[in-house]
Amino acid sequence: MKISYIEMHQLPKMAWGAIVEKDSLHVTVYHGKNVETQKDFFVEGAWEGAFAKGRFDQADFFNGSGGRIKQKKYKRTFMFSTASHTLDRLHTIRLKNKLIVSNSMPFALHLAHARLNPRYLDYEKDLNSILKGIYRYKDWIPLKGQKKLYLHYYCNLVIDKHLNIEKEKKMEIAPFEHYEHYRQILSCTLKQFIENAKDPLRKQPYGIVTTISNGYDSAACAVLAKEAGCDTALSFDRPEHYAEDCGLSIAQQLGYSSIILKDAQKYLDNEQLIETAFVSTGELGSGVVYTSFEEEMADNIVIFGEEGDEFWGKDRSDANDGFRFPDDVMAGVSMIEHRLRVGYIFTPLPTFGGVQWKSLWKLSNSPEMQPYSIGGSYDRPIPRRIVETAGIPREAFGMNKKGVGINYRYDSFSRLKERMSKASFHSYQQYYKHYRKFDREHFQRWLRYLFDTKNVYLHVALRKLGIESNLTMPNAESETNPGAPAYLIHWGVQEMQKRYRNAFERKYKKYLNLLQNENNRSSAVLSEERSPYSEEIMAEIGRRSRE
Template identity: 35%
Template sequence: MNLSFALVPAWPPLAWLARCEPDTEAVVISHGPNVEVMDDWFCEAAWDGEFNDGGFDRTDIVAGSGGRKRSGQLVFVSAGNTVDRLVSLNLAGTILVSNSLACLAATADLDFLLDHDWHAAFHSIVKGIEHYQSEIPSSRGNILLTYYRNLVWNGHTLRRVEKPRIHRNLSSFECYYDFLVETLHCVHLNSADNSRRYPFQLLTTLSTGYDSPTVTAVAKTVAPKVRGFTFGGMEEPSTDSGSEIAGYLGVDLDIIDIGKWRDSANPEVPHIAADCLGEEVQYTAAASILSSRILLTGFHGDVVWGKDIDHASENFVRGDPSGLSLTEYRLWANFLHCPIPFWGARQSADIVRLSNQQTMHKWDVSGGYSRPICRRIVESSGVPRELFGRKKKAASSWPNSSAQFLTPQSMENYLQWLEYNRPSLIHGPFSTILTSRNADRIFFKMFKSTQRAAGKLGSIGHSFATLDLVRRPLHWFETVDWANNPKPPWVLPLRRFLFPWAIDMAKRKYIGDK
């Protein structure tokens, strides 16, 4: 088996697609300009080993993806987390494998069902790697989604295999902290290795919550000069930006106006094309500082660094799919995504037990929002207790559940797409009215008013609200715009078809604007 590489200069920098033909010696890998290419392997990845060894198939610490030839087989390596994935498709025996759903769709010339519950399909990864929806339908057959597992091509068939199962000694806070620091040190050396054509430098996010200050504090022990960014602006007051924390940690901090993403051209497209929700679309505003970076984030920290042992799972069961919408955008913007809480998280029960040990009591605060591991790391780095972890914060943007909805250019494109596809989408004499922008505004205001009223009624009395006949309709109305709900009780007519529109738009990155 040989690897044959085909550079596609017009593709996003980090995108790749492998074509595996049965009983054919060469596997052809088409790739964007910044994918690292060697004789026996390729990657857009960083891991906890020597870069020149190309051993990313032998570890569970991987940011990004790639492929490694060993013993006559090709191992396609997915990220060591569930905010990135591999996608694959069997076309009459020819296997396509890629790190981009849009790239796969464009190459295979396939379409997606217009009126399918894509929200539930992509959201299902919160159930963990054993229970998510691993196949999604397309016009050319089912596409396999692979999270936190590898794929092996033996020249005839493609099979999914487990990543290496590495047991770590996480019996004490000191052991766990040393593991985080040593692992990040190795990943940093790998990502910035001089042998790379395109190295990646560390970049962190920062807020006044728990997770990002923890990640930044760990990063500061590894690299003397760490750059970070935070979201500010009108939608996120600067007093919550984490700038004071940056001062104590000695981090160079960029404050990004969280509303600036709306100034970009069709900013929602790569995010919605990734997971139907587009919840990290605000990262588009940070494009200028994301390029050539390995972005360290705290996604999954709510579970791993929390105190609730019942939620700890070796299968990465999560409360929400946050971070997943970056999986396509990062290929376009040229950065790796490295959510540190996933490291060692197959032993999440061991990590959560640490938070409940008596030795951690000093860093366990009252009020129902406590993450002792985070607080110990950050406070030990010199940050005063009152500056972080006071209340839960979320920096996500949800286009589908916001009054503004899409940006003007995206809305124009979406309405044109909707008009073209209307006969296949909505039937009946009221289809044009139901999918108009004005109708959407009216529906949205109506549902938001109903939501507020339901919330007030639900708080009148617990005894009243526990009556099933009352509780269910109240909950239905109270959660009308919870985009994070895997089965949202409603989707406004105009907003039902965002994923097929976005994936059609994203495909143009790989086939040209037609």
């Protein structure tokens, strides 16, 4: 049993794909340049522990993914670990005598020579089912040709020599007793996390930047990040509705010396189809605005306030220990492929201690937090206390809920055209025209979708008339839009798979040319250098010939 590493600079910096062989349990890992590789483990990301020990599987706060050899008495297994939240995941595909594991769905599909089924229109619903929690979500999606791709969140995967997969629970974290207890553990964990990311033993140490707005969550995260040594804050100041949420003033008051403001719509000028990275995850585009900050994010920890509305919300009486958000409609996974390509550690700070959401909810509603409760539907005492005790006036933040990002879920074609780059819209339009279908099933989907989402469109209409509404919005069970956005995931994954395929072709171009010539028996083909890659190359040639 051993790990063989094949570094490929053509791959996204933090992407990895592993092929686990039956019986020998030999693991071959193809990976980008920012993936840390050691004799007994590999990892992309950081955790609150000593880097050299590689015990990310036992961490309370692990952001990233990795794998390691696990020795238990006389039994050796291999373990893969997910992040300590449900905004990221691992993907597995089972073949005859192999198991494919990857932190990227398109990469896993490439290594398995598999594809999404263009006739299956429930991928968004399936991938959003994680909102039902880690015990109830649909853990697989169908592929073309009867294959399945399995999805794994918030767990460790233990693989034995027969390629059986055992899901091992993450380590339990103790309930938070009171505010100071929570605040101290949160700050201490963040500092240890940063130390791990900066460890000199890494081939790629990381700096730190934070996002900031004048809402609750990112402002509180900016306070915590500043205390831990962060001095760069990122915020949007245009277009107009983003300017209203800009965190410039708060960042200045906190003492940030580097405050970078950018346009949230910069992505509209791209010609590289960058929207594909965000729709291919299963969430239709939410994080695409952050492409404005790629230069600042690269090779850094990037602090986000993601899921603060859940874990820090006072009115979330549905608090549970399974990351279950049944009333939400978007899973928050859109940054997966983007972080792998740009090379940053996606760090949603409010998710720390997420399995103790019940104790956080009790804390938010406790008497000691009452002075930091302002009432109304937008009321989060925990982040308010963090920010106010840092010297920021009450009226300067957390007054109106705004948020950033876009989502294509409810868009028509005219709306998609406005909110996608010209190149991406044209590419998607061609894909849609090729695969769209109009039949009885499609008509029935439209009826279900309109019934599920009628309040969304009514809410928009009332707002245009200046009327506030309190209508019930769709949730994780709602029907996928069978209209313009119906094939965004299929299109995004196909385009991302092309990039992974091209990475292999560029890496092995000379071998591909030699192997395609049946009469060429050059010693170069039979060389020791070529042998570790021969199976992948031959399979790739076979796949291309089938196309």
